[in-house]
Amino acid sequence: MASGCLAKVVFSDAKHNFIIHYLAAIGLLLVSPVVFGFSGLDERLAAIPLEMLAPILGIILMTPVFMPEQNESIYDVVRSKKISHTLVCLLRILLSAVIIALLVGGLSLHMYHSGSQVTARVFASALISALTLGALGTFASALGDSSIIGYMVSASYFVLNMLLHNKLKKFDLFTFTDGGTKVNLWLAAAAAILVFAALLWRKIRK
Amino acid sequence: MDNSIIIRKMNKYYGRKQALYDIDLTIEKGMFGLLGRNGAGKTTLMKTLAAIHKKKNGKITVCGVPIEKEREIRAMTGYLPQDFSMYPNMRTDEALDYLGALSGIPKDVRKKRVDSLLRKVNLQEHRRKKVKQLSGGMKRRLGIAQALIHDPKVLIVDEPTAGLDPEERIRFRNLLCEVAEDRIVILSTHIVADIEASCEQVAIMDSGRILWHGTVSQLLANARGHIYCANVEKRFIDQIKREYIVTGILTQNEYTTVRLVSEAEPDLPNTVLTDPDLEDAYMYCLHSCGCELKGGEE
């Protein structure tokens, strides 16, 4: 029973509140060939478009999870219901993560079939970068109670990465682009902590 | 099982600022009116009862369930916030269905409930309109429908009639009376006429405190003997406003009838003692509890 209701809630959310974000993410991938070449790349070169595009998908899809309830009175209505709002938000985040994984996976497959050396670790690294930057956006939007702030912080961190690269050490999003050879689990941990902190903050805020 | 809401010595803070002071209240089945000016703490109290805000200390039980058990509380309360709104891109029936799902109602039950509630609140023909296309009154009716979707034992509605036209307001009040037959309905308002028309029990709040609570007839009885009408010249009105609590001014030619609250008979020409209406009684209550009042205006 409860699971059926949850499915309904998540589906409705996706359909009414997040469809534009899904379209934007797909649109981004569709125009990306203008900027990036996807064929005949070795592992390191293949990491560049993946680690560059995936975090942007993270920003687009994960930052707005609290956006529908930015209107305080909508927030009050959904909070007064039996199914916890925190749970609904967690499911939205998970759904976004799954969609990011599918999109990054699709892009990886496309690159693989175009003769690029996309390895499992490059895919994992790109996915983790996406989730980390998305989680940062989620966290900032929870803290600032505004999606614009979430976008601002995550996009700025992305730019910071483009300039500083290795100088960010463990928190460099472009692991393989910058010559790394191992999936950065620090980023994965940061993603989990940020999501947890965002949900906790939303819960205890009032 | 217990069928009342019991609040004992409850305090609530926003950060360091205290919002509610030692609230003591027992609310039984039927319509319960919460009256007070803007900022009196009505919304805070209602949000606390709907388990949206946490209290600092004290005790609240809703039908025997302590307020800390949020899930259970939410399963048996319906809440309509002051300015209800819903995801603007959803259709009316979809929004109701969505909120029903959030209340954990299984699909087949939900479908029936959505249909019957839409009929009940007269939104049947607008069910395919988007939420943002609804008028203020329709939106409020959707609000009451969503609060009732899980058939709650307690219904909490926060200033539901503010901003509605008279016809819409009466319809809304009647709807509330109808649903109050078998549950607790808590209605907050600063429109006294709403309470007069629908509530038996009433509490008056000011600055985060309950000033008074009892029945409507008690409230009226308290004010009896303190409400006067006087016919005065227009130019004295400002002076009268300064000295008395004026609850109504009716101007006819150069003379003006002033309705005012006073402990003793005022020293004015043509003064007659009159029966209080609820508005007078409310003003008298605020006055007798030591609240500072401005003549005729809140």
Place this chain on the structure above:
Amino acid sequence: MLFKKECKKILLSLTFWIYCILVVIMFAENYYSEAKYPIGKPAKDGSDYGYMVREDPELIMEGASASLMSDFASNRYVCYPYGFYKAVSLDKEDRDKVEEYVTEITAWDHDEILKQIDSAEVYYMEHGFSTFPGYKFESVNIDKNMTYERYKEIMADIDDILGGGSAYKVETLASRYSLVPMTYDDAVREYEDSITEDTVTGSLARLFSDYTGISLALTPVFAAAALTAADRRRGMTELVYSRNISSLKLTFIRYGALVAMMFIPVFLTMIAAAIQAGEVYGDEPLKMHYMFTTTTFWLLPELMAVTAVGMFLTEFFSAGVAVAAQGSWAFLSLMSGGDELSGNITKFCLICRHNTLYGRSEFMATYNDFVFNRIFYIVLALVLVLAASYIYHLKRGGRFNGIRLFGKGGLFRRKA
């Protein structure tokens, strides 16, 4: 006064403070740590003084033609259209076009070209999962009648066919094929230029503007969008609409307040940079005003343009569209320079880069474009604000409600 009140409103907004933090982080992480050490005079014994560009048509035509020949032979052209690696293979039609150009340059006919390719040395490159044949051409024949002007036209056309960012981009021909090693004297001259002409602060001001320019290409749009959308979000729109202030005045006051407030942190970092310059180069006679004049002329137009884009698009569409559009523009502008972080200022690039304390001559070569560019952005900004105020005016009169992507009257409205 309204201007003051708007400034106060901005001061109390979270986006503004995050903007300030970002400006300071960019300054501290990039510029401040890099400008810590004084530029030294080149040492006489050192053999490598780097390269300098000298536009030599003969060298360029020779190098570029050989490169074109080998790319044409393997039909694999490596391009960096937006700073990212992209290998382009041409279809038959485009291949034929390039062949015509090859013929025009080399005076070789079709058969001769095939013969040359057959006799070229072949090597194999591994890339990804594929192996590509490469053809080595040390030099090719150049038609005696080929002029440098015509050659540049051909190169521009080929770059176009390849989608830009190729090895034949006209602007980078010289730096790619006509580099000459710097001698000790050249290096000293460059150093002395930076001391006498720039008095160091000129170089520092360019580096400062380079880094700060990157954050100013993106971050102001958030504050601008958030504040422009604030009225609607707080249900204040009608309240403000009904006041008797003119739309033009209101929009410009708000715009002015945004730009003024957002310039404050930039100005503060300028002061910090000037103090640092004074400390590092205490003994030199510095023209300190460069730290303020060059930087302001470099950065203020950019801040103005980005803020105006934010206001205009938010008024016309919504805050989300403004952020997405400016985000893409900033990203593409940042990447389109590719690896060249200096000497690359064009008439219309949003971010003017000069990521070095050297290269004064390089910068001066593009100085006119730079001045044009910045004035262009000031004008663009004012036009956009004017447009924003006109849209505000239309909305206020109920003649226009902005274009929303979804919902009532939306572009993508789904059928109910």
